[in-house]
Amino acid sequence: MNRMNREWILRKVRTLAPLLVGLWVVFSCSAPKSSQEGSETHFLESCEGSCADGMQCICGVCSKPCTRQSDCSTLPEVASCAPLGPRVTEQRCSSVELGAMCDASCLTDADCRKLGADRVCDYGFCRQFARQTEPPIASCLPTNLAPADVLILGDVLIELTSFTQLLEQAAVSAGVLTMGQHFRDHAMAVSSLLATGALSFDNQYTGARADGPARVIVMDGGATDVLNGQCAGLLTPECPAAHAAVSGAEQLFQRFEKDGVEHVVYFFYGDPVDNPTLEDGLNLMRPLLKNACGRSAVPCHWLDLRPIFEGHPEYVMGTDGLVFSEAGAAVAAAATFAFMQKQCVAN
Numbered sequence: 001m002n003r004m005n006r007e008w009i010l011r012k013v014r015t016l017a018p019l020l021v022g023l024w025v026v027f028s029c030s031a032p033k034s035s036q037e038g039s040e041t042h043f044l045e046s047c048e049g050s051c052a053d054g055m056q057c058i059c060g061v062c063s064k065p066c067t068r069q070s071d072c073s074t075l076p077e078v079a080s081c082a083p084l085g086p087r088v089t090e091q092r093c094s095s096v097e098l099g100a101m102c103d104a105s106c107l108t109d110a111d112c113r114k115l116g117a118d119r120v121c122d123y124g125f126c127r128q129f130a131r132q133t134e135p136p137i138a139s140c141l142p143t144n145l146a147p148a149d150v151l152i153l154g155d156v157l158i159e160l161t162s163f164t165q166l167l168e169q170a171a172v173s174a175g176v177l178t179m180g181q182h183f184r185d186h187a188m189a190v191s192s193l194l195a196t197g198a199l200s201f202d203n204q205y206t207g208a209r210a211d212g213p214a215r216v217i218v219m220d221g222g223a224t225d226v227l228n229g230q231c232a233g234l235l236t237p238e239c240p241a242a243h244a245a246v247s248g249a250e251q252l253f254q255r256f257e258k259d260g261v262e263h264v265v266y267f268f269y270g271d272p273v274d275n276p277t278l279e280d281g282l283n284l285m286r287p288l289l290k291n292a293c294g295r296s297a298v299p300c301h302w303l304d305l306r307p308i309f310e311g312h313p314e315y316v317m318g319t320d321g322l323v324f325s326e327a328g329a330a331v332a333a334a335a336t337f338a339f340m341q342k343q344c345v346a347n
Contacts, residue, residue: 043075044104044115046128058101059084059093061127065101072102078114079104089299091343105295107246107288108237124294140344145176150183151214153204155192155224161324166333176346184208192224195244201252209259216345217256217264222289223322226281235284246288253296263345264300266293267336270309273321301343308335
């Protein structure tokens, strides 16, 4: 290359250099941040007071208040504007935390992985840690329940045992019912699939709804779905029976909301005695249904009977090792009503 050509190239470089630097600055500043930069790294982190990047500590996690979905647009794509009302009633948020917040709903831990490897699905919403302690006991206002306000839906554990009568006895002792009054009991062993269809909880509820609305639903459910579709070799949420049961439960909760139900009390089975196949199925269904309950628009209060039934084989009877014995029905009914009082459902 001769001297004249070299000088011409150098002049061009000196002329274009400021423009190239300016373009680099513009593009580097306007380029979108990766999912691991900015406020997204702190979204739904656990907190006790303050949060970084303009977020607030709401219900124990870093997030933003919202009134519409667009308020969450700067957060990860899994974020949505979720009302706090149900979670306040479930005692997962303080009564002073009203309105709505950007959150991420889930059914499994895998649903939360986009937010980081340390996120888990806790009662229907992605959190940094699963809750290990019970919320403090709330100060309850009188609920003034009429007998017909409480509707019981369920399977053989309710229909073929004394569970309902014992629940009513507990209510009489607490002054919620008077002697001779009864809750509405529509539990039926033959129609106890959570999955929709002719033999479903949906049909139970349709029949009960014809007699009038309910304010409180007490229910169990999930065992029949496992017994009728055992998911052999596919004990994952993708199992068709599990998927259908969760979908049916979510549709049922949606009906409850539409009809003005105020509370759902969902008690789930203890471990079956000497029935490992059924136990495997219930272990699959338990977290899925708990998370479906947790993200329901109707406050859904989840009661796990395992700690109460553990070490007490005398609480169950029958070949499936699951149905309440008389002693089991008494313990389950007492625990359920005490839980209803603790959650301010029946006071």
